[in-house]
Amino acid sequence: MNGLPGLYNDFIAIFLMMAGFYVVISQGNLVKKLVGLGLFQTSVFIFYISMGKVAGGNAPILTDGVEVYSNPLPHVLILTAIVVGVATTAVGLALVVRIQEAYGTVEEDDIQAQDDAEEWPDDTAQDSSKDTGPDANGSARS
Amino acid sequence: MSFLEHLPVLIVIVPLMAAPICVLLDRPRLAWLVALIAAFSSLFCAIALLSQVLDGSVISYELGGWAAPWGIEYRIDLLGAFVLLIVSAMAAAVLDFAKASVEHEIPTDRIARFYAAFLLALAGLLGIVATGDAFNVFVFLEISSLASYALISMGRDRRALNAAFQYLVMGTIGATFILIGIGFLYMMTGTLNMQDLAERLPAVADTNTVRAGFAFLTVGIGLKLAMFPLHLWLPNAYAYAPSIVSAFLAATATKVALYVMLRFMLGIFGVDFSLHEMPFAWILMVLGVLGILSGSLVAIYQDNVKRMLAYSSVAQIGYMVLGIAIATTAGVTAAVLHMFNHALMKGALFLALGAVVYRLGSVRLNDLSGLGWHMPWTMAAVVVGGLSLIGVPPTVGFISKWYLVIAVLEHGWWPLALVVLIGSVLALIYVWRVLEVAYLRPRPASAPPVSEAPLSMLIPVWLLVIANIYFGIATHLSVGSAERAAALLMGTAPMGGAQ
Numbered sequence: 001m002n003g004l005p006g007l008y009n010d011f012i013a014i015f016l017m018m019a020g021f022y023v024v025i026s027q028g029n030l031v032k033k034l035v036g037l038g039l040f041q042t043s044v045f046i047f048y049i050s051m052g053k054v055a056g057g058n059a060p061i062l063t064d065g066v067e068v069y070s071n072p073l074p075h076v077l078i079l080t081a082i083v084v085g086v087a088t089t090a091v092g093l094a095l096v097v098r099i100q101e102a103y104g105t106v107e108e109d110d111i112q113a114q115d116d117a118e119e120w121p122d123d124t125a126q127d128s129s130k131d132t133g134p135d136a137n138g139s140a141r142s
Numbered sequence: 143m144s145f146l147e148h149l150p151v152l153i154v155i156v157p158l159m160a161a162p163i164c165v166l167l168d169r170p171r172l173a174w175l176v177a178l179i180a181a182f183s184s185l186f187c188a189i190a191l192l193s194q195v196l197d198g199s200v201i202s203y204e205l206g207g208w209a210a211p212w213g214i215e216y217r218i219d220l221l222g223a224f225v226l227l228i229v230s231a232m233a234a235a236v237l238d239f240a241k242a243s244v245e246h247e248i249p250t251d252r253i254a255r256f257y258a259a260f261l262l263a264l265a266g267l268l269g270i271v272a273t274g275d276a277f278n279v280f281v282f283l284e285i286s287s288l289a290s291y292a293l294i295s296m297g298r299d300r301r302a303l304n305a306a307f308q309y310l311v312m313g314t315i316g317a318t319f320i321l322i323g324i325g326f327l328y329m330m331t332g333t334l335n336m337q338d339l340a341e342r343l344p345a346v347a348d349t350n351t352v353r354a355g356f357a358f359l360t361v362g363i364g365l366k367l368a369m370f371p372l373h374l375w376l377p378n379a380y381a382y383a384p385s386i387v388s389a390f391l392a393a394t395a396t397k398v399a400l401y402v403m404l405r406f407m408l409g410i411f412g413v414d415f416s417l418h419e420m421p422f423a424w425i426l427m428v429l430g431v432l433g434i435l436s437g438s439l440v441a442i443y444q445d446n447v448k449r450m451l452a453y454s455s456v457a458q459i460g461y462m463v464l465g466i467a468i469a470t471t472a473g474v475t476a477a478v479l480h481m482f483n484h485a486l487m488k489g490a491l492f493l494a495l496g497a498v499v500y501r502l503g504s505v506r507l508n509d510l511s512g513l514g515w516h517m518p519w520t521m522a523a524v525v526v527g528g529l530s531l532i533g534v535p536p537t538v539g540f541i542s543k544w545y546l547v548i549a550v551l552e553h554g555w556w557p558l559a560l561v562v563l564i565g566s567v568l569a570l571i572y573v574w575r576v577l578e579v580a581y582l583r584p585r586p587a588s589a590p591p592v593s594e595a596p597l598s599m600l601i602p603v604w605l606l607v608i609a610n611i612y613f614g615i616a617t618h619l620s621v622g623s624a625e626r627a628a629a630l631l632m633g634t635a636p637m638g639g640a641q
Contacts, residue, residue, distance in 0.1 A: 021315075024311060024315070030307060033311060037311060037314055037315070040314075040315065040318060041314070041318055044318055044321055044322055044325070047322065047325060048321075048325050051325060051328070051329055074325075074328070077277055077334075080277075080281055081280075081321060084280075084281065084284045084288075084317075087284070087288055088284070088288065088310065088314050091288055091291050091292060091310060092307065092310050092311075092314075095291070095295055095303055095306055095307045095310065096307070098295065098303050099300075099303045099304060099307060102300035102303055103300065103304075111304055115301055115304070
């Protein structure tokens with residue numbers, strides 16, 4: 001259990017988690033973001049399932065001659081979490097479909113550009129949301 | 143008697159079961175009625191539960207008759223009952239308001255499903271608070287979150303879709319972090335029951351696994367709470383959601399996340415570990431202060447009044463986080479108290495804006511010109527809510543800031559008191575911007591005529607406004623409950639009713 005080989009599953013989980021997380025952050029395509037999110041969640045499932053394994057343990061079914069069982073509880077928990085993950089992906093994809101209908105694109109940058117153009121039509125699509133013009137601010141202080 | 147015994151689970155089950163009924167009925171008015179009845183039943187349960195635990199006792203309910211720690215335990219103590227009351231009362235108030243507002247903002251064929259999602263969000267939020275099982279918290283958190291993503295995406299503006307998607311991504315990352323954190327705790331203790339966890343953790347607290355679990359939980363809950371650097375999902379989500387969704391989520395979702403933070407950090411990890419051994423209090427203090435200042439500052443520059451209130455929520459969360467960071471019973475009291483008071487003021491303000499949207503179809507600052515004279519009752523509600531946000535006596539905002547400042551000064555940390563004061567001044571500026579436009583500018587002649595909002599909207603708004611003033615004068619219930627709940631959490635309770 002100790003040393004590198006014993007932690008093999010954990011390293012896989014961490015690698016998958018970081019890969020998924022990176023995809024979520026770096027990708028501008030909303031569908032790819034959801035793929036990354038799925039990867040991120042799945043890594044946690046692996047982490048939980050590995051946690052339940054007891055070295056030398058049998059499957060948790062009562063039979064004669066078996067003393068050590070693996071812990072089935074994390075597996076059951078993860079069954080719930082998988083359902084949650086599926087639901088999240090479904091809701092996310094449904095949102096992407098509606099975003100595609102409303103904006104005609106699923107690229108984050110294009111959506112942002114369209115929103116900015118709507119917000120400040122005469123502005124050259126500034127990036128900061130704090131800029132609503134100096135006059136609004138000025139009148140507040142007067 | 144047997145009916146009363148089942149209250150801890152009924153409060154969650156009733157809205158959960160009412161949600162599919164809404165979908166099956168598929169009639170806007172019937173669905174609204176079902177939702178209203180469910181919300182009021184939950185409110186009744188919450189009041190009954192609060193009256194049972196007011197003396198400091200704890201209600202434990204074994205789900206399906208399986209004894210804890212094997213079965214799932216629902217556990218209601220004073221803090222839990224207090225938060226249950228906030229959530230269910232806000233749901234009831236918002237649903238009173240909802241009928242006209244929803245018919246106006248949501249396409250008719252989606253109204254029934256809208257109420258179903260609303261009830262699911264309510265059930266999830268109530269479940270998080272009622273449960274005594276760490277994994278159950280995650281499940282209910284996801285139920286409420288998934289429902290809120292759907293609710294937010296139903297906003298009329300297409301930006302609501304993008305806001306909901308951003309919230310979905312960040313919310314899922316937050317929930318997954320919480321899941322990892324719970325996994326680490328389970329690894330070390332072999333239990334998911336909160337009571338059990340609290341008992342077994344001290345023995346293994348000095349390990350990196352527990353510290354990692356603590357860190358994951360802090361970040362995960364921080365995301366759900368919209369604590370300062372993790373708040374990016376909140377402004378757009380609240381700004382573009384349908385009016386009643388903004389009001390409901392602003393008044394309840396972040397409060398429940400704060401409850402989860404109190405429950406995990408102080409209840410499970412324990413005061414010693416969280417506040418003394420880990421640098422939790424310092425981190426929270428810095429983030430709280432930054433949240434107050436940045437949230438208020440950005441709010442000043444907002445053109446959309448709903449977005450302004452959303453940034454103001456970030457600042458208000460900063461006050462609550464600061465309360466926890468003070469790490470004394472008085473500080474936690476201030477945090478719990480502000481939870482209650484902030485729900486009242488933000489509920490009133492967002493509902494009043496919902497009435498503005500109903501008549502005007504916009505909440506852009508310039509469109510509000512002269513509205514104070516055309517919608518006098520609605521804008522008067524905004525005035526009182528705004529005063530409460532600033533913290534002017536005799537509103538609830540004053541009470542929570544008063545307790546926060548007292549808690550800060552107990553330590554002699556006067557710079558923090560100064561931060562609270564600066565936050566109030568900044569609130570004064572952004573509230574004044576709205577009032578200036580609404581009262582001092584004439585309504586342009588070209589603008590379409592507007593009339594006062596219908597009575598069915600004004601009554602719930604003014605009920606909340608009156609509550610803002612009432613609980614600012616008669617502080618017995620709010621301060622009394624908050625003080626005792628904080629004392630129980632910090633382990634300095636004068637009465638040992640627990641267990």
